[in-house]
Amino acid sequence: MRVFFKAVPILIIMLGFLVRPLDALGDSGHDVLLKKAYELKEQYKETEALAVYEQIIAADESNLEALCQASLLHSLMGNRFSDDTRKLNHFSTARTYAHRAFLLDSTGARSNYAMALSLASLAMVSGPKQRLALIGETKSYLDGALAADETYADAWHLLGRWYFKMANLNFAEITTYKVMLGGMTEKTATNKDAIYAMEMAILHNPNNLRYYFDLANIYQEMKNKEACVYTLQRAMAQNINLQTKEELELSRRCKIMLQAFQK
Template identity: 30%
Template structure:
């Protein structure tokens, strides 16, 4: 009788564990579906729900970090931006603690640090930019076909190539300088991203800007013409295509 009771208890706990795991998997699947529907605010909330149940769930941490960076970028108020970007960094840090060799965890950290750099003062911007490069390169190390990580490296090269006098002096004072960044390398990174993921619309806009900055007008216009024909996948894609269209009109 006692053996039957113990067997029943074990079955109950094992069954509960299976249902628990299934519910988390279903919640993550629901979050991804919301992303596909371009409902990123709702997807972010769903990832946060997962993390209340399972705080170290890496896929949810990565998703929450990436979407926090995107949500923050949409905010008009600088303080609101900073709150989202800090959350993105916090989720990325936790993901890296759990899975330091995970390409996605390193990628979202590079994105979070890049977003922080764009709203920071000169010294903070320079300091953050070093981490952007570090984590993007780690993402590529762990997944050499990580298109978005090449995009981040392209953005890093573009921004470093266009640092102003104060920023370059800050980099020299803090770190003895920054690694060389160039428009040519930015273009190479963006083109690598485009080869790996031809549907990534933001990459087209940034690639066109780099070509234009490098006085390659024809190439810039060709990239923009292609961008406006692509199907929107992410919530911001329609706005990005509108920016591409305006840039193309201004160049014609």
């Protein structure tokens, strides 16, 4: 079964905001830096944005926004490395920040999603037994995120990936999971559950190419050619403005998959 799933120097001075210690700026200083970090992130300057978020955290350990955003950025950046050691460093830090955010707001959509993403990311670089434990733990946080915000597209997407993984465990994984749970008491996940969650992600954010690509992969694994082609055609019809290397690569892979089916 297929598995889905610039470094830039830290600025010494950020528009003059770092001339004074961040503590001296007070809450207004935090707000200014949060705005700056958001702008950097929107410009796809994740390294610089992360540096600002972590500066805020160093001065204010209970800044929920900075904790959530730093966690999400570490999860995102960790995926860009090929070696597991660097991935693990980012993913572990992502979980640390997410857990701190969750302790501050255990019912919030952002804190729950940050926890879920960090656990799902760590699962990719863990051994078989720990991977299953982390995957199993992810579900409750996704449920928490969607209970707080049922339009949270990224949470729906990650839930779709969770359902697909659980619906396609091999015999050894099923056995191990049963032992860990003391019996399979949870509702069995299905590919239909995965499809529904992916469609909900697309409904709430139709401009994310990853959602279509992962949904198409589910249909491909199910050998549903018609649905796979239709999903890829929907993706292409969106004319999504591609900004990053990841998006360009996803677009290329979608086109290759579609061409292969249309031969």
